[in-house]
Amino acid sequence: MPVNxxxxxxxxxxxxxxxxxxxxxxxDAVDRDEPLFEISTDKVDAEIPSPAAGTLAEIxxxxxxxxxxxxxxxxxxxxxxxxxxxxxxxxxxxxxxxAGEAAPGAAAPAEEPSxxxxxxxxxxxxxxxxxxxxxxxxxxxxxxxxxxAGTGIGGRVTKHDILRFIEGRQGAAGAVASAxxxxxxxxxxxxxxxxxxxxxxxxxxxxxxxxxxxxxxxHMILSRRTSAHVHSVFEFDFTRVARxxxxxxxxxxxxxxxxxxxxxxxKAVCDALRATPVVNASIEGDNIVxxxxxxxxxxxxxxxxxxxxxxxxxxxxxxxxxxxAIADVAAxxxxxxxxxxxVQGGTFTITNPGVFGTLFGMPIINQPQVAILGVGxxxxxxxxxxxxxxxxxxxxxxxxxxxxLVDGAVADEFMAHVKRGxxxxxxxxx
Numbered sequence: 001m002p003v004n005x006x007x008x009x010x011x012x013x014x015x016x017x018x019x020x021x022x023x024x025x026x027x028d029a030v031d032r033d034e035p036l037f038e039i040s041t042d043k044v045d046a047e048i049p050s051p052a053a054g055t056l057a058e059i060x061x062x063x064x065x066x067x068x069x070x071x072x073x074x075x076x077x078x079x080x081x082x083x084x085x086x087x088x089x090x091x092x093x094x095x096x097x098x099a100g101e102a103a104p105g106a107a108a109p110a111e112e113p114s115x116x117x118x119x120x121x122x123x124x125x126x127x128x129x130x131x132x133x134x135x136x137x138x139x140x141x142x143x144x145x146x147x148x149a150g151t152g153i154g155g156r157v158t159k160h161d162i163l164r165f166i167e168g169r170q171g172a173a174g175a176v177a178s179a180x181x182x183x184x185x186x187x188x189x190x191x192x193x194x195x196x197x198x199x200x201x202x203x204x205x206x207x208x209x210x211x212x213x214x215x216x217x218x219h220m221i222l223s224r225r226t227s228a229h230v231h232s233v234f235e236f237d238f239t240r241v242a243r244x245x246x247x248x249x250x251x252x253x254x255x256x257x258x259x260x261x262x263x264x265x266x267k268a269v270c271d272a273l274r275a276t277p278v279v280n281a282s283i284e285g286d287n288i289v290x291x292x293x294x295x296x297x298x299x300x301x302x303x304x305x306x307x308x309x310x311x312x313x314x315x316x317x318x319x320x321x322x323x324x325a326i327a328d329v330a331a332x333x334x335x336x337x338x339x340x341x342x343v344q345g346g347t348f349t350i351t352n353p354g355v356f357g358t359l360f361g362m363p364i365i366n367q368p369q370v371a372i373l374g375v376g377x378x379x380x381x382x383x384x385x386x387x388x389x390x391x392x393x394x395x396x397x398x399x400x401x402x403x404x405l406v407d408g409a410v411a412d413e414f415m416a417h418v419k420r421g422x423x424x425x426x427x428x429x430x
Contacts (some may be wrong), residue, residue: 002075003054005074005075006072006073007068017069018211019061019063019067019073020037020063020064020211022037022063025059026057026058027055030050032052032053033049034050036048036049045302045307046338047337050076054076055077057077058075059073061073134159137222138157143162145157148161148162159222163218219367223365227403229400229403232401234415237394237423238393238395238422245264256324257323257324258327262326264425265350265373265418266298267425267429269421271421272418272421273294273315275414276417278290279348279371279411279414280347281347281405283404294313295311295345296347296350298310298326299349309332309338310343310344311326311329346366347369348369352375353376362374363400370404370406371411372399373397373399374400376396376398379394380393
């Protein structure tokens with residue numbers, strides 16, 4: 001029987017995705033788990049595998065369209081089943097109609113008139129069916145979702161809608177922005193951009209932002225608006241860890257994995273999160289949600305953006321297990337082979353700008369988390385040890401935390417735990 005292929009949810013706060021490229025075309029045979037199409041969200045660019053074996057019978061969402069999660073983007077036919085006309089399906093893939101709308105050219109079904117007030121109640125319920133992220137933004141900015149006209153399926157209020165409303169209200173002294181909303185399915189690059197500040201004859205290249213870049217921008221602005229960001233910086237001595245790494249590096253390579261400083265940092269972070277559970281928590285309205293699982297996100301820089309795959313239950317892994325898990329998700333992130341669940345459920349994030357030589361950074365919190373660790377360059381420095389000059393492997397590490405929930409003393413306590421875990425690393429615990 002036919003199998004519907006849907007837009008996956010690539011992240012707990014992601015309500016939509018952009019279909020960037022079809023890897024298969026109508027009429028192609030597809031194996032289960034074979035890459036079928038590529039999507040882009042604010043969390044990840046990824047190749048989506050086929051949910052079943054069969055033949056691609058119909059494409060319903062064109063390249064460049066943005067649609068809500070769980071939208072049917074294609075249909076697979078099983079062995080022996082008839083296909084739709086490949087030429088028709090490939091040339092004119094039907095667009096996904098919003099809930100309550102008839103497909104173009106179809107006769108509208110006869111309906112009995114609704115009792116007074118029922119239509120208004122339906123509209124209200126549609127708007128309330130927004131993502132948890134949208135509801136958190138609305139609550140933080142005292143916005144009534146029932147008063148917003150959503151552009152999502154069935155009138156659903158999207159992240160784009162709520163951010164546009166807040167920007168308009170802030171920028172016009174209480175006036176609500178009245179520009180027409182973008183449709184739920186929109187093209188990736190509708191027209192060639194123009195450089196507003198370019199002078200005649202000035203040589204410039206103007207290119208549209210990628211889908212991922214636009215969504216990262218939205219996510220970063222949202223985080224700044226949502227969390228009260230504060231940062232603290234500590235200096236760490238990695239000399240002991242560097243010696244242990246040198247001693248064990250060959251053993252790890254024989255086991256098929258590289259032993260990196262990130263593995264030691266992740267281990268120390270997991271121990272510190274167990275000791276200070278509020279740093280592993282999140283805020284939902286007026287409630288604090290304490291996460292029992294420790295799922296550490298590792299930021300991975302790509303040529304086309306930044307994504308944060310998650311190592312689940314990282315505190316249950318030893319040093320070798322962490323090394324394998326981090327290397328695995330990083331490699332598959334670069335190959336666009338992450339599964340949806342591997343970019344969801346993170347409770348804490350580590351980012352490593354030091355790999356490019358940065359001394360330290362002030363990273364933005366990855367919502368809905370309440371803290372993020374920034375790792376600076378690990379390098380040899382001249383320092384004083386027992387009143388003598390010595391050469392030590394050192395680095396600065398910073399914590400960005402949400403002061404709505406995490407106090408400075410708690411953040412410093414967390415960093416002190418991490419510092420002890422690095423500087424007094426116990427090989428027996430690895």
